[in-house]
Amino acid sequence: xxxxxxxxxxxxxGDLALKDVSFHLRKGEFAFLxxxxxxxxxxxxxxxxxxxKPTEGEVRVSGFNTTSMPRREIPKLRRRLGIVFQDFxxxxxxxxxxxxxxxxxxxGARSNxxxxxxxxxxxxxxxxxxxxxxxxxxxGGERQRVAIARALxxxxxxxxxxxxxxxxxxxxTRGIFKLLEDVNASGTAVLMATHNLDLVKNSxxxxxxxxxxxxxxxxxxxxxxxAAR
Amino acid sequence: MSLVIRExxxxxxxxxxxxxxxxxxxxxALFVVGLFGLVALNFKExxxxxxxxxxxxxxxxxxxxxxVALAAYDDILTFPEVESVDFVSADEALVEAREQLTEFQxxxxxxxxxxxxSSLGIKLKPGFRNEESVRAVADRVSGFRxxxxxxxxxxxxxxxxxxxxxxxxxxxxxxxxxxLASIMIIGTTIRMTIIQRAREIGxxxxxxxxxxxxxxxxxxxxxxxGALGGVAAVGLNYAVFELVNRTLxxxxxxxxxxxxxxxxxGILLGFFASVFSVRRHLRAx
Ligand SMILES: Nc1ncnc2c1ncn2[C@@H]1O[C@H](COP(=O)(O)OP(=O)(O)OP(=O)(O)O)[C@@H](O)[C@H]1O
Ligand SMILES: [Mg+2]
Numbered sequence: 001x002x003x004x005x006x007x008x009x010x011x012x013x014g015d016l017a018l019k020d021v022s023f024h025l026r027k028g029e030f031a032f033l034x035x036x037x038x039x040x041x042x043x044x045x046x047x048x049x050x051x052x053k054p055t056e057g058e059v060r061v062s063g064f065n066t067t068s069m070p071r072r073e074i075p076k077l078r079r080r081l082g083i084v085f086q087d088f089x090x091x092x093x094x095x096x097x098x099x100x101x102x103x104x105x106x107x108g109a110r111s112n113x114x115x116x117x118x119x120x121x122x123x124x125x126x127x128x129x130x131x132x133x134x135x136x137x138x139x140g141g142e143r144q145r146v147a148i149a150r151a152l153x154x155x156x157x158x159x160x161x162x163x164x165x166x167x168x169x170x171x172x173t174r175g176i177f178k179l180l181e182d183v184n185a186s187g188t189a190v191l192m193a194t195h196n197l198d199l200v201k202n203s204x205x206x207x208x209x210x211x212x213x214x215x216x217x218x219x220x221x222x223x224x225x226x227a228a229r
Numbered sequence: 230m231s232l233v234i235r236e237x238x239x240x241x242x243x244x245x246x247x248x249x250x251x252x253x254x255x256x257x258a259l260f261v262v263g264l265f266g267l268v269a270l271n272f273k274e275x276x277x278x279x280x281x282x283x284x285x286x287x288x289x290x291x292x293x294x295x296x297v298a299l300a301a302y303d304d305i306l307t308f309p310e311v312e313s314v315d316f317v318s319a320d321e322a323l324v325e326a327r328e329q330l331t332e333f334q335x336x337x338x339x340x341x342x343x344x345x346x347s348s349l350g351i352k353l354k355p356g357f358r359n360e361e362s363v364r365a366v367a368d369r370v371s372g373f374r375x376x377x378x379x380x381x382x383x384x385x386x387x388x389x390x391x392x393x394x395x396x397x398x399x400x401x402x403x404x405x406x407x408x409l410a411s412i413m414i415i416g417t418t419i420r421m422t423i424i425q426r427a428r429e430i431g432x433x434x435x436x437x438x439x440x441x442x443x444x445x446x447x448x449x450x451x452x453x454x455g456a457l458g459g460v461a462a463v464g465l466n467y468a469v470f471e472l473v474n475r476t477l478x479x480x481x482x483x484x485x486x487x488x489x490x491x492x493x494x495g496i497l498l499g500f501f502a503s504v505f506s507v508r509r510h511l512r513a514x
Contacts, residue, residue: 049435071440078437089432105232106438154436 001027001189002048002158007057009043009213017043019213021057025158025191030184031220032200033193035210041193044210045160048191049081050074062157079107082151082159082188086166088143090135096146097122097131103150121149125179141172148179158189165196173199236429236446237453240422247418248454254414255458255498256465258407259491263466265400266487271480272393283358285351285367285381291319293347293375301373302349310357310366315350319343346377360387408498415454415499416506419447423510430511440511447507448500455499459492466491 002025009018018040025031033041046052047059050066059066064077090099097118104114122128125145135143144164151159161180165173177199184190194200200207209217241248289298298316305314317325322345351370353362363381371379423430433443463483470482483491 075434075437075439078435081437083435089428089435091429091432102232102432103436106433106436106442108442111231150436 001025001029001062002191003058003060004044004047005058005060007047007054007059009040009047009052010055015213017213018047018054021210021213021215023208023215023218025189027157028184028187028189030181030190030205031192032203032205032207033191033210034195034197034200034207037195039210040213041210042162043213045083045162045191045193048158048160049083050077075107079154080156082148082154082156084144084147084151084159084161084164086163088135088140088147088167090143090146090150092135095132095134096127096138096149099135099146100150100153103153107154117153118149121153122146124152124182125149139172140168141175144168144172144176145179148176148183152183152188156188158191159183161190161192163193163195165194165199233442233445233449236426237449240418240426240446240450243425244418244421247414247421248450251411251415251418251454251499252457252461254407254411255455255495256461258404258411258498259459259462259495260465261407262400262404262494263462263483263491264469265396265404267466267470267480267483268396269393269400270483270487272389272396274481283353283363283381285353285363285370285379287349287351287370287373287376288346288378288380289348290375290377291346297375298347298349301375305349305351305370308366308369310353310362311351312354313352315352317348317350319345319347322347360390411458411498412502412505415451415502416509419451419503419506420510422447422450423507423513443511444507448503451499451501451503452496453499455495455497455502456492457495458499459495462495463488463491 004021004023007018007021008016010016021040021044033044035041043052047054047066048061050061050064050069054067057067061077062080064073066077069077091102094102100118100121101114104117105111109117119128119131122131125148127142127145127149130138130142133142135146138146144167148159148164159180164180165176168176173196180190180192206220207217208215208219295318302314302316305311320343323343326345349370351366353366357363357366367379367381370376430443467482470480473480
């Protein structure tokens with residue numbers, strides 16, 4: 001599914017952001033990515049959606065080898081992923097449903113297939129009633145729901161979430177987390193970078209902890225990774 | 230596809246003044262080229278008209294037998310450049326002179342002998358009414374033994390040729406300068422649009438839009454601007470043509486194929502300016 005093998009990442013003019021990182025996220029798995037600010041969580045996620053390439057080592061994502069794949073293959077990979085961020089990344093001049101539809105239009109979906117899909121995911125995230133609202137008319141939690149709906153509309157096999165609750169209060173955080181659990185229950189893997197240790201502690205899911213670019217703790221170390229070390 | 234079209238027209242709405250400026254510069258570039266095109270076109274027609282009068286006249290040595298002159302006549306007719314040859318005998322020349330130069334009628338009627346030579350007037354085919362061909366024919370004819378003098382209007386033919394070439398060169402140079410300006414302004418518009426739309430472009434990439442899909446609205450926008458600029462240029466050219474026609478002289482305007490050519494040039498200009506700057510600026514976002 002997603003497999004890092006001895007991955008190193010150096011930014012230009014920077015120290016190593018990742019050092020010898022290996023892990024394997026299985027189909028349908030839910031995992032947290034934790035660690036202090038600057039530990040390398042966002043870097044891990046950016047290697048998965050091929051925004052960056054590893055300096056050394058191999059990143060495999062569902063049959064794609066992001067180290068060696070040509071640039072024009074990247075869109076194909078991204079259509080199979082869902083990605084959400086702390087800052088939602090919605091288009092302010094479009095309604096909730098238009099923001100979701102945008103992901104389909106931008107990938108050249110046939111226009112008659114768009115409407116039903118948008119309704120389905122907005123219902124799934126509990127925002128069917130706010131389809132016509134603009135982002136500024138929505139709460140932070142609701143905006144993140146729109147972003148999650150947009151991430152889900154292409155039926156991804158994994159949802160990557162970079163601090164999705166970072167801008168939300170406790171109540172909204174619980175709501176979004178519950179939604180991510182539901183998404184996971186319906187078969188989509190979830191990889192969630194977070195600072196919220198309460199969430200991690202009180203959940204039964206795997207957690208991978210980074211420190212200065214190295215994995216210092218992984219609650220599930222499988223045989224492959226042992227072999228890689 | 231609808232997203233592409235919507236995005237393309239969005240930038241007209243978001244940066245209307247820059248968009249209009251792009252259209253105006255493309256329009257001006259093509260207007261200037263078109264203007265000189267019009268000059269060249271009308272010159273060409275004028276040249277064709279006077280060209281019919283382009284003539285190489287061979288004055289024959291006095292006493293050349295008419296049979297020799299007629300043999301030369303047949304010979305000259307076989308030249309590839311020659312359309313027609315007109316033999317004017319000395320007597321005919323005198324009659325003509327009397328008719329045309331009425332003031333001297335008395336003078337000519339008093340003459341005991343005819344002072345005028347007989348001549349061969351050579352007219353050239355349309356494609357050969359230029360300085361080179363005139364010279365070539367004159368040179369060949371001067372080889373004839375009986376050719377006393379040869380006259381052709383080489384000076385003004387050369388001048389007309391030169392004026393036409395200068396008009397074409399000025400048109401191209403000024404047009405190219407405006408074309409360059411329009412490419413730069415389109416580039417600036419695109420850079421601004423890309424900066425304005427950095428967020429959208431980022432999201433498009435995130436959800437898996439291809440580079441060519443992201444580029445398409447910009448290219449479409451360039452094509453539309455180019456087409457509008459081309460139409461504006463034709464309109465301006467027509468206005469100038471009308472003005473000249475009413476106040477100065479009878480001129481002629483472009484045919485349909487020329488008009489289509491101008492609009493096509495506008496489209497190409499807009500398209501390539503967009504391709505060029507989108508490639509450059511999208512990398513930065
Ligand atoms: N574009 C970049 N250029 C140079 N260095 C970078 C860049 N992005 C991140 N880094 C560096 O790489 C390291 C890891 O950054 P990363 O963003 O992955 O951390 P993080 O765990 O996501 O932190 P946070 O919790 O604050 O989001 C940091 O030292 C950071 O300064
Ligand atoms: Mg981060």
